[in-house]
Amino acid sequence: MAIHVCMGATLMCSFGLAPSSLVVLPKNTTMTSKVPAANIMDNIPLVNIMPFGMCTSLANPTVAAATTAALGVLTPMPCVPVIPAPWVPGSATVMLGKMPALTNNCKLMCAYGGVIP
Incomplete structure (x- = not known):
């Protein structure tokens, strides 16, 4: 049962x-x-989803640039989440504000490849 x-x-x-x-x-x-x-x-970045400290995804252009400048040594950069879609899957039975409720089974995807469970 989802929480x-x-x-x-x-x-x-x-x-x-x-x-x-x-x-x-x-x-x-x-x-x-x-x-x-x-x-x-x-799911709105910097409103609902706050940064996660530093980002280590090479799909993030700032991380890729810093890593390139450091001659290939992974260089984390400040996180700024880029969230293109809502949480999935949402509750099948509970609606809040005409939208499915958020449960502990939901996941959110960042455009830089991160998964937020």
Whole structure:
């Protein structure tokens, strides 16, 4: 059984070096344990998804440039998530703000190849 996700949930990107917290704006007005509940559209970088410290993905142009400048030594650069799509798959039975609720089984993909479970 999936567990519902709410504001403050700890997130980690597969290419990030530090954890981050999910930020859910109180626009849906659905509360879980007195904090806003999340849906699959809570995926906006720097609003809902905060940076994960440093990025190590060579698909990230800043990491690739820094690594090239360091003669091939992987050089992490500051993370700025690029999220092109909502969380998937979302809850099949619970809707929040006319969108599927976010559960602990959902994943978010970064354009630089990172996976945020």
